[in-house]
Amino acid sequence: MKKIVCIIILMFSLVAYSQEVNKLFAEGNTFYKEENYTRAVGVYLAIEEQGMESDDLYFNIANCYYKMNKVAPAIYYYEKALKVNPANADAKANLAFAKRMTIDVIEELPKTFLQRFSANIIQKLPFDTWAIMAVIASFLASLLFLLYYFSTSSTKKLFYFNTSIFAVFIMIVTVFFAYNNFKTVQKDRVAIIFSPKVEIMNAPSASSDEIFELHEGTKVIVLDKLDNWKKIKIADGKTGWIYADALKEI
Structure with missing residues (x-):
C-alpha cells in the first residue's frame, strides 16, 4: 500500500513539475516576443537550473543571447541544442549566423x-x-x-x-x-571560448611562451587538464594550453 501511495505522489509531482516548466517556458516566450531578451533569458535559465534539457530550450536561450549581441553564450547554447538534437535545422542555421560575429578565422583540416x-x-x-x-x-x-x-x-x-x-x-x-x-x-569534449581575448600557451604555466591567441565564441576541443589549465585543439590542428576559466565546456 505504501508503494502505491508513493507512486501516486510521484506521478502528481511529475505532473506539477511539468506544468510549472510549461508555465515558465510560456512566460519566457512572452518576454521574447516583447523583445525583452534579458528577462526572457532569465526565465529560460531558471528552467535550465531545474535540470531541464531540451534543444528547444537551448535554442531559445541562444536566440536571446544572439539578440543581445553576446556571441560566446549564443554559440554555446546553439551548440548545446545541436548536441541534444543534431537534426535541429534552425539551430544549425542560426549557429552559422552567430559564428559570423566571431573574430577568429580558422581553416579546418581536410577530413578523411x-x-x-x-x-x-x-x-x-x-x-x-x-x-x-x-x-x-x-x-x-x-x-x-x-x-x-x-x-x-x-x-x-x-x-x-x-x-x-x-x-x-x-x-x-x-x-x-x-x-x-x-x-x-x-x-570530443567541445568547449567555447568565453573570454574576449585569451593567450594560448605552449605549456600549463603563466611563464610559458604564447603561441597564438583566441577570441570569444571560438569552438575548441579539450584534450587534457592540469590544475587550472586545459589543453585544447582548434580546427586547424593547433594545440596549446589555456586558463580553464577562459572557456566553458558544452
Missing part, C-alpha cells in the same frame, strides 16, 4: 572519408535514437524469424527469411552507429 561519413551520417542523429532503431530492428528480426519458422508456404518462408536477415543487418548497423556516436560524444 570516414570522418565525413561520421559527420554526415552517424552524427546526424543522437546515439539514443540509433539505439532505439536497433531495438526496433531486433524486434522485427525476431518477429520475422518466428513467421518464417511457423509458415507452411515455401514462398512466404523465403520472404520472411530474407527480410529477417535484412532486419538483423539493420540492427547490426544501427548498434554500430549508436556505439560510434556515443564514443565520439564522450571523446
